[in-house]
Amino acid sequence: MLLNRDNARFAVGVIGNIIALILFLSPLTTFVRIWKSKSVEQFSPIPYLATFINCGLWVMYGLPWVTRNSLLVITINGTGLGIEIVYLTLFLLYSDRKQRTKVIIIVIVEIIFVVALGFVVLTFVHEPKKRAAIVGSICMVGNIMMYAAPLSIMKLVIKTKSVEYMPFFLSLFSFLNGVSWTSYALIRFDAYILAPNSMGTLLGLAQLLIYAAFYKSTKRHLAAREAKVEMVMTEKAVSGRVAQNPRNDSRV
Numbered sequence: 001m002l003l004n005r006d007n008a009r010f011a012v013g014v015i016g017n018i019i020a021l022i023l024f025l026s027p028l029t030t031f032v033r034i035w036k037s038k039s040v041e042q043f044s045p046i047p048y049l050a051t052f053i054n055c056g057l058w059v060m061y062g063l064p065w066v067t068r069n070s071l072l073v074i075t076i077n078g079t080g081l082g083i084e085i086v087y088l089t090l091f092l093l094y095s096d097r098k099q100r101t102k103v104i105i106i107v108i109v110e111i112i113f114v115v116a117l118g119f120v121v122l123t124f125v126h127e128p129k130k131r132a133a134i135v136g137s138i139c140m141v142g143n144i145m146m147y148a149a150p151l152s153i154m155k156l157v158i159k160t161k162s163v164e165y166m167p168f169f170l171s172l173f174s175f176l177n178g179v180s181w182t183s184y185a186l187i188r189f190d191a192y193i194l195a196p197n198s199m200g201t202l203l204g205l206a207q208l209l210i211y212a213a214f215y216k217s218t219k220r221h222l223a224a225r226e227a228k229v230e231m232v233m234t235e236k237a238v239s240g241r242v243a244q245n246p247r248n249d250s251r252v
Contacts, residue, residue: 009187013072016180020076023173024051024083030167031090040095042156042165045103048087050149053110054142055081060118061139061192066131073193136192143196147174147203154210162218163211171211175204 027048034040055077060066062073088107092100117138125131153166178201185194 005187009184010072012180012184012187016177016184017072017076019173019176019180021079023170023177024080026169026173027087027167029169031087034090034094038094040091040099043091044152044156044165045088045091045095045099046152047146047149047170048084048091049103049106049110050142050146051080052084052088052107053114054139054146055084056110056114057117057135057139057142060114060121061132061135065122066128066135068128132192140192140196144199147178147196147200151203154207157210157214160221161214162221163214164218164221166207166211168211171204171207175201175208178202178204 030043034043058077059074059081062070062077064070067073088103092103095103117135121131121134125134157163157166178197178199181193181197182201185191185197
C-alpha cells in the first residue's frame with residue numbers, strides 16, 4: 001500500500017513538474033512582445049519577483065539537509081528559478097530608470113533573505129524536522145505571494161475592463177499548478193505544500209473567471225484602438241500626399 005502511495009505521489013509530482021514548467025514558460029509570449037516593442041508597457045514585474053523568491057525558497061526546502069525525498073520539488077523550482085532570472089533580466093532591459101531601480105532593489109533584498117535564511121537554518125538548527133518546519137512555513141508565505149501576485153493585475157483588469165495585460169495562459173496554468181500540487185500534498189500529507197497550493201487553486205480560478213468576464217470587452221477595446229490607429233495612419237498618409245502635390249491655383 002505504501003509503495004503504491006509513493007508511486008502515485010511520484011507520478012502526480014511528475015505531472016506537477018510538467019504543469020509547473022508550462023506555468024513558468026507561459027509568460028513567454030508576453031516577453032516576446034516586450035522584446036519586440038522594446039518596452040514593458042503596463043506589464044507588472046510583481047508576479048515574476050514573487051515567483052523568483054518562491055522558487056528560491058522551495059529549492060531550499062527540497063534540499064536533503066532540510067526535507068528528504070523531495071527531488072521533484074528541487075528540479076522544478078530550480079528550473080523555474082533560472083527561467084525567472086531570464087524574465088527579470090528582460091524586464092530590466094526594457095523598463096524605465098525608476099522601475100528598473102525598484103526591481104533591482106527588490107531582487108537584491110530577496111537574494112539576501114534567501115541566503116541569510118539558508119545560513120541560519122543550516123548552521124543553527126540541527127534537527128531535520130525543525131529545519132523543515134521553519135523553511136516550510138516561510139515557503140508557504142512565498143507560495144501564497146506568488147499566487148496572490150496577479151491580484152494587482154486583476155485590479156487593473158477590473159479598472160480598465162480589459163485583460164490585455166493579464167496573460168491567459170499564466171492564469172490557466174496557475175490554476176492547474178495549484179490543483180496538481182494540492183493533489184501531490186494530499187497523497188502523502190504535507191501541510192506546507194497543501195496550504196498555499198489549495199489557496200493558489202482558488203486564486204487561479206478567480207483569475208479565469210475574471211478573464212471570462214472581461215474577454216469580450218477586451219476584444220471591443222482592442223478593435224476600437226486598432227481602428228483609431230488605422231484612421232490616424234490614413235490621415236497622415238493623405239496629409240503627406242497633399243503636402244507633396246499642392247494644388248496649383250495660378251491662372252494664365
